[in-house]
Amino acid sequence: LNKKINNFSDSVIRRMTRIANKYDAINLSQGFPDFDPPVELKESLREVAAGSMHQYAVTWGAPNFRKALAEKQSKFMDLEIDPEKEVVVTCGSTEAMMVAMMTVCSPGDKVVVFSPFYENYAADAILSGAEPIYVNLRPPEFNFDSKELEQALKAGAKALILCNPSNPSGKVFSRKELEIISELVEKYDAFVITDEVYEHIVYPPHQHTYFASLPGMFKRTISCSSLSKTYSITGWRLGYLIAPEEIIDGARQIHDFLTVGAAAPLQEAAVTALNFDDKYYQELEQRYKEKRDFFLKGLDEIGLKYTEPQGAYYILVDISEFNFDSDLEFCEWMIKEIGVAAVPGSSFFKEDVQHLIRFHFAKTEATLEKALSRLEKLP
Ligand code: GLN
Numbered sequence: 001l002n003k004k005i006n007n008f009s010d011s012v013i014r015r016m017t018r019i020a021n022k023y024d025a026i027n028l029s030q031g032f033p034d035f036d037p038p039v040e041l042k043e044s045l046r047e048v049a050a051g052s053m054h055q056y057a058v059t060w061g062a063p064n065f066r067k068a069l070a071e072k073q074s075k076f077m078d079l080e081i082d083p084e085k086e087v088v089v090t091c092g093s094t095e096a097m098m099v100a101m102m103t104v105c106s107p108g109d110k111v112v113v114f115s116p117f118y119e120n121y122a123a124d125a126i127l128s129g130a131e132p133i134y135v136n137l138r139p140p141e142f143n144f145d146s147k148e149l150e151q152a153l154k155a156g157a158k159a160l161i162l163c164n165p166s167n168p169s170g171k172v173f174s175r176k177e178l179e180i181i182s183e184l185v186e187k188y189d190a191f192v193i194t195d196e197v198y199e200h201i202v203y204p205p206h207q208h209t210y211f212a213s214l215p216g217m218f219k220r221t222i223s224c225s226s227l228s229k230t231y232s233i234t235g236w237r238l239g240y241l242i243a244p245e246e247i248i249d250g251a252r253q254i255h256d257f258l259t260v261g262a263a264a265p266l267q268e269a270a271v272t273a274l275n276f277d278d279k280y281y282q283e284l285e286q287r288y289k290e291k292r293d294f295f296l297k298g299l300d301e302i303g304l305k306y307t308e309p310q311g312a313y314y315i316l317v318d319i320s321e322f323n324f325d326s327d328l329e330f331c332e333w334m335i336k337e338i339g340v341a342a343v344p345g346s347s348f349f350k351e352d353v354q355h356l357i358r359f360h361f362a363k364t365e366a367t368l369e370k371a372l373s374r375l376e377k378l379p
Contacts, residue, residue, distance in 0.1 A: 008123045012347035016331065020341035026371045029331075029341040031167070031313060031360035032234040034367055037273075038280070041231060044272035048265045057264035059256050061089025061240070065267040068274035073242060076199070077210040079218060085245040088255050089262050093197050093226035093239035098124050099258065100193040100222040100241055101159070103250040105130040109158040114144060116316075116348035118167045118195065133157060134350035139316070140307045142171040146180050153188040160190055162211055165198040168316055168348045168358040170309025172206040182214045191247075192217070196225045197239075198312035200281050201288045206310040212242070219244055222251070229313075229362075230284065231273045236266045288313060291368065295361040298372035313362045316345055320355040322379070327354045339374050 016029035036042065060066070063083070070083035081087065090096040097120060105111060107129030113121050115134040125132040133152045137144050153160070162181065164173045173181075185192055194211050202208045212221040226239035239262075241251050255261075292309060299306060305318040324330040327344035334357075335341050345356030361368060 004126050007126045011119055013119060013343050016335075016341050016343050019332065019335055023335050023339070025335045025339045025341045026363075026367060026374065027341045028359040028361070028363070028371055029343045031362055032228075033232045033362045035232060035364050037232040038276075041233065041269065041273050045266070045269040048269045053265050053268050055264060057089075057261050057267055059261045060252050061087060061262065062264060062267040064271055065089060065274070068271045069240060070242075072274045073223075077223070077242075078213050079210075081242055082245075086242055086248055088241045088248055088251050089267060090239045090241065090255055091259050091262050092228065092237040093195060093224050094120060095237075095255070095259060096224035096226070096239040096241045097121070097161075097193065097195060098127065099251050099254050100224055100243075101125060101128040101130065102254045103247060104159050104191045104193070104222070106158075110152075110156055112149070112152045112157045112160040112190070113350075114161070114163070114166075115350040116142075116168055116345070116353075117161070117350075118163055119347055121161050121163075121195075130158070136351070137166075137169060137171065139169075139356075142166070142169040142307065144177070146184070149181070150184055150188075153184050153190055157188065157190050159193050160185060161193050161195065163195040164211070165196075165202055165208060165311025167195075167198065167312050168314045168343070168345070170307065170312050170314055170316070172202055172208060172310040175207075175209045178209055178211055178214060182211070182217050185220060186216065190220070192221045194221060194223045194225075196223060197229050199225060200230045200284055201313055202285065202311040203289050203292060203309070204285075208311065222247055227270055227273065230281075231270070233270070233273075236263070236270065238262055238266060238270055288362075291361045291363070291365070294365055295359070295368050295372070298368070298375070302372070302375055302378065304375070304378075314358050314360050316356045316358055317342070318355055319357055327357055331357055334378075338377055340371050 020027040066083035066087045070081040074081045101124045105128045109130045111130045113132045212218045212223045222243040228234040331344045342357040342359045
């Protein structure tokens with residue numbers, strides 16, 4: 001078998017979901033909602049299903065989907081995105097990130113990854129033949145040291161992966177931090193591959209700044225995102241890349257042979273969501289803020305320690321006080337004895353960090369309440 005397989009494990013996030021299902025635990029590990037997408041979206045899918053759009057869409061994405069997407073993203077990113085030349089629609093941002101990596105990296109190239117990081121990035125780097133170089137985001141604030149970042153870029157990095165708002169830390173990079181990154185990638189001529197799937201889940205006073213919107217940065221940024229989190233449709237697998245034409249030409253070539261294209265009927269149905277007005281995004285943000293506040297209050301009452309998330313829907317909780325040998329052991333015990341699943345923090349860190357676990361709170365208040373009442377039984 002391919003030797004690269006030995007350099008990464010299966011996804012610990014998705015493994016925890018399988019264990020949670022086995023023991024019928026409340027699954028706060030793999031981040032996805034337990035509530036439905038907007039009713040208009042389900043209705044739109046029903047109509048599309050009854051129609052005749054059941055064959056391949058154009059490989060780069062159905063024209064009307066790309067048009068609606070480019071309009072929506074141009075508005076939020078404050079850019080003029082050309083749907084004909086600067087967009088590729090993919091099977092989730094998972095494919096978008098892999099395509100982005102394969103588009104800019106040749107075997108042996110180095111890629112900067114902030115740690116803690118969403119576990120796909122290491123696998124993406126390895127599969128595309130690149131070598132990840134890690135730069136620490138230091139808890140509890142998850143700030144980076146610009147000298148450490150400069151060292152990593154100086155080592156000849158081809159690209160930097162920027163997950164903002166960040167999974168698993170909940171960090172939202174400030175404009176100032178992004179400007180520091182932009183100066184350094186300009187100086188060392190590196191691409192930036194973003195993962196901005198939580199772009200619309202940000203808690204005030206924090207604000208999301210799209211890296212591509214910073215002065216001069218569009219030309220070196222591959223913006224990856226998806227509809228999964230914004231419209232609660234993680235199972236639809238609709239993601240995309242936005243970048244300048246020369247990069248997109250390469251990305252289209254790779255995407256073409258990886259998957260041919262994202263599901264045509266789902267693209268058609270999702271146009272309805274891309275046309276939602278601003279109110280939808282304000283309500284989404286408000287809804288997640290309520291979930292976050294509810295969950296944090298519960299954790300406070302139990303006496304668990306954490307860093308407050310500024311965006312996304314994850315929280316890293318400190319389990320030092322429980323004296324387990326490892327975070328994995330703790331998570332397995334918690335599934336079986338407490339009935340709640342989380343992801344061991346070590347799967348997100350380059351360094352050997354064993355005292356954190358990650359919960360997600362993209363759940364109804366009733367589910368969160370039930371999970372919290374179970375967590376009260378922690379010793
Ligand atoms: N982004 C989600 C998480 O971090 C899961 C994504 C996935 O499993 N594809 O839990």
